[in-house]
Amino acid sequence: MSTYRLQSVFQPESVAIVGGSPRERSVGRIVLRNLREGGFAGPIGLVNPRYREIDGVKAVSRIGDLPWTPELMVITAPPRVLPDTIRAAADKGVSAAVVLTGGLGEGRGSIAEELEALARSRSLRIVGPGSFGIMAPGAALNASIAARCPPPGDLALISQSGAIAAGLVEWGMARSIGFSAAVSLGGSLDVDFGDLLDFFATDSRTRAILLYVESIKDARKFMSAARAAARAKPVVVVKSGRHMPVKGETFTHTSALARPDSVYDAAFRRAGLLRVMALDELFAAAETLHRLSTFPGRRLAIVTNGGGVGALAADRLVDLGGTLATLSDETVRRLDKMLPAAWSRSNPIDIVGDTDNTHYEAALEAVLTDSDNDAVLVVNVPTALSSSIETAQALTRVTGERPRHSGGKPVFAVWLGDDGAIETLNAARIPSYPTEADAVRGFMHLVRYREAQQALIETPPSLPEDFSVDVATAQTIVAEALAAGQTWLDPLATVRLLEAYGIPVVPVTVVDGPDAAVRAASPLLAGGEAVAVKVLSPDIAHKSDVDGVRLNLVSEQAVRTAAESILSRARTLKPEARIEGVVVQPMVVRPKARELIVGIADDPTFGPVIVFGRGGTAVEIIDDKALALPPLDLRLAHEQIARTRVSRLLKAYRDMPAADERAVALVLVKLAQLAADIPEIRELDINPLLADKHGVVAVDARVAISKPRRLHKGRSHSRFAILPYPKEWERTIIRADGHPAFVRPVRPEDDAMFREFFAKVTEEDLRLRFFQAVRHFSHEFIARLTQMDYARSIALVAIDPESGEMLGAVRLHADADYDRGEYGILVRSDLKGQGIGWQLMQIMIEYARWLGLRVIEGQVLRENRTMLAMCQQFGFRVVPDPDDSLLVDVVLSIREGDAANGL
Numbered sequence: 090m091s092t093y094r095l096q097s098v099f100q101p102e103s104v105a106i107v108g109g110s111p112r113e114r115s116v117g118r119i120v121l122r123n124l125r126e127g128g129f130a131g132p133i134g135l136v137n138p139r140y141r142e143i144d145g146v147k148a149v150s151r152i153g154d155l156p157w158t159p160e161l162m163v164i165t166a167p168p169r170v171l172p173d174t175i176r177a178a179a180d181k182g183v184s185a186a187v188v189l190t191g192g193l194g195e196g197r198g199s200i201a202e203e204l205e206a207l208a209r210s211r212s213l214r215i216v217g218p219g220s221f222g223i224m225a226p227g228a229a230l231n232a233s234i235a236a237r238c239p240p241p242g243d244l245a246l247i248s249q250s251g252a253i254a255a256g257l258v259e260w261g262m263a264r265s266i267g268f269s270a271a272v273s274l275g276g277s278l279d280v281d282f283g284d285l286l287d288f289f290a291t292d293s294r295t296r297a298i299l300l301y302v303e304s305i306k307d308a309r310k311f312m313s314a315a316r317a318a319a320r321a322k323p324v325v326v327v328k329s330g331r332h333m334p335v336k337g338e339t340f341t342h343t344s345a346l347a348r349p350d351s352v353y354d355a356a357f358r359r360a361g362l363l364r365v366m367a368l369d370e371l372f373a374a375a376e377t378l379h380r381l382s383t384f385p386g387r388r389l390a391i392v393t394n395g396g397g398v399g400a401l402a403a404d405r406l407v408d409l410g411g412t413l414a415t416l417s418d419e420t421v422r423r424l425d426k427m428l429p430a431a432w433s434r435s436n437p438i439d440i441v442g443d444t445d446n447t448h449y450e451a452a453l454e455a456v457l458t459d460s461d462n463d464a465v466l467v468v469n470v471p472t473a474l475s476s477s478i479e480t481a482q483a484l485t486r487v488t489g490e491r492p493r494h495s496g497g498k499p500v501f502a503v504w505l506g507d508d509g510a511i512e513t514l515n516a517a518r519i520p521s522y523p524t525e526a527d528a529v530r531g532f533m534h535l536v537r538y539r540e541a542q543q544a545l546i547e548t549p550p551s552l553p554e555d556f557s558v559d560v561a562t563a564q565t566i567v568a569e570a571l572a573a574g575q576t577w578l579d580p581l582a583t584v585r586l587l588e589a590y591g592i593p594v595v596p597v598t599v600v601d602g603p604d605a606a607v608r609a610a611s612p613l614l615a616g617g618e619a620v621a622v623k624v625l626s627p628d629i630a631h632k633s634d635v636d637g638v639r640l641n642l643v644s645e646q647a648v649r650t651a652a653e654s655i656l657s658r659a660r661t662l663k664p665e666a667r668i669e670g671v672v673v674q675p676m677v678v679r680p681k682a683r684e685l686i687v688g689i690a691d692d693p694t695f696g697p698v699i700v701f702g703r704g705g706t707a708v709e710i711i712d713d714k715a716l717a718l719p720p721l722d723l724r725l726a727h728e729q730i731a732r733t734r735v736s737r738l739l740k741a742y743r744d745m746p747a748a749d750e751r752a753v754a755l756v757l758v759k760l761a762q763l764a765a766d767i768p769e770i771r772e773l774d775i776n777p778l779l780a781d782k783h784g785v786v787a788v789d790a791r792v793a794i795s796k797p798r799r800l801h802k803g804r805s806h807s808r809f810a811i812l813p814y815p816k817e818w819e820r821t822i823i824r825a826d827g828h829p830a831f832v833r834p835v836r837p838e839d840d841a842m843f844r845e846f847f848a849k850v851t852e853e854d855l856r857l858r859f860f861q862a863v864r865h866f867s868h869e870f871i872a873r874l875t876q877m878d879y880a881r882s883i884a885l886v887a888i889d890p891e892s893g894e895m896l897g898a899v900r901l902h903a904d905a906d907y908d909r910g911e912y913g914i915l916v917r918s919d920l921k922g923q924g925i926g927w928q929l930m931q932i933m934i935e936y937a938r939w940l941g942l943r944v945i946e947g948q949v950l951r952e953n954r955t956m957l958a959m960c961q962q963f964g965f966r967v968v969p970d971p972d973d974s975l976l977v978d979v980v981l982s983i984r985e986g987d988a989a990n991g992l
Contacts, residue, residue: 220272239266577792685753
């Protein structure tokens, strides 16, 4: 239901409380007191059959007895009466309820299940159960059990823990930081992270969103909402349970590496969220985001009167991945003239402890105008020679003039030993920190946020033209194995599966004993190749556990001895295991290759996860890995590789030529595609994947299969938290001139194609489409058109199959409730009248019906008669726009079985 009726939660016109008592620490009485002391202006009602009044507020026995209909209801009643209370609230017409009561149980037959069903069927929004309440200071609403209500501000706090939310509120008040809203979700029966992210993403009172996460229930909904919110404003998240182990037994190295927190980290990164590791970091991020609106690069200049503290700040900066800015020659010359001769003449800029405030001002003026840095950290160590307050005032004077000469460059402050200077800095909205380490970390929060935003709009490199996969063969391999009752693909099937996706793999021969192993190895040995012999058992997860691998065998006797030894040892160490024989492979001789691990793991919350890292038998001990949620493109794959230490080994060093990193990235993209095409794959482990300058080859691989378990509701792929490219919407249309056009969904790499398309659209047609003259299309604008969240929106482009040129496009964006969708369409100016726009509209309406939308709508300029005529032919209603006389609204009702104009 997403944002439906959430306005009633945060800006209600009236509130009623159910439950409570005159007892001093009664939950209901606390909520009543907070509402009244917070200055809530609307009517406040009480429902309590045991008391006639509480604190002078009259109580009624039943919800139906209230003389007016409350918009929001806060419920503190016992669990047993909650279902009847929710029914009565729905009958009364209440829009939303905050349930503070906990202990409702879980699963079938529980009170929680009954409440969830009631909320859905009666369209009543529920926050909770087990919530500590809602605070919306801008609406003078404190419907919570918090000790105090913060002042109005522009930070929205969403927490699964009431204690965390209350603590953050107190912390903010101590630092003069306010909130647009603070809400504790509790059990999230109805309103969840996705709903609130959608709400606050478009809330004009909210500039940044803070999340405290324990677990996510609906991963697809969360990812879609989080990605949309992160494009609009900063979203900072802290998650507990970072060291929770993988649930259940793991059978591959890949699955062992995909620990729950690593998967959450990959999800947060993919959504563009800024993750911090602890509450104090969340506080620091809140401090920074609250006071700064510009987001820098990673080059930091440090100005200090204490050289040691400056050096510590520089060390911490490098530790966290920042860059110590260089000083331009011009800045050094300026500082030479203005600072004492003993100044450091480098960054950190040590202005020397026995100087006065004028030196601070001079140094700050110089670095703020220096284009060789992105932000400035000012550190003040108290001395008897200068006043901390006067120094803070000097800093605020300079920064107050900074738009004139610095473009709003961020400034951070550390004032060691506060004697009132912090108040001066707070008043000037300069973020201040207790230590240099905290300040540097705050700076890096902004750096990471900026980089996350850039990643959301970067155009990925195109896949090679020969990127092709044989989906049909792969599906047949897996289907046959499942039909035979297998849970693991045998080695031959595994090789065929990888070959179907173009992943180079060492061939294998499966044999049942030593004699057959010798026969299989003989041709290889005769050709001068060495061979490897490995144990074959579906019940032995790691061959090294039973010493089940022998390498570099160069004679038939060595092969026979190895096979005998492997089989004997496996049967001794694993008597319960099914030993099916051994595998014979040619040895891969690549002396300068790096051992990597790649694979697919299955997370119970987010579904398939792509794993990359350093390979070998000690992968779990080394634990050098990076995870990513599919689908992947080459940019995302390269970024995943770069987050590991082994990525440095892929570069050239000494006599080692660089490995083909693109080939490695392509394997990751292919695995992501494999996970999308074959949802029956539960685990896939390639270890090692050898990589050198010649490319890659999979030496050993295992694939676990099972019938897919649906993780996510809705259309399309039931396993992916982020919907993959919807290939099923590819089709061919015929233009009026008889030539075909290929219609497909937009891809992130379509940036250049869109630019070429816009160059062939007249200024007048662009004005009619975008309602204003458009002469330049920024990269950010194009990125928003090409980088789609297929869970909520789609854009379809028509392409000339011969030239590859784009002919036209239509897009549809559904609201978060999947109720209404807004469309837009544009055809190349020289191709009007060829039926391209008409057919794109047909496909778009078909998609809307498939998605389950009720209404398609759009806005059209009154003068755009061609578009209005087409809309009317499709059955759209045309009505005046209530807010703009130059526009009309076009609305089409979508109903299953309804065929407007032949659709």
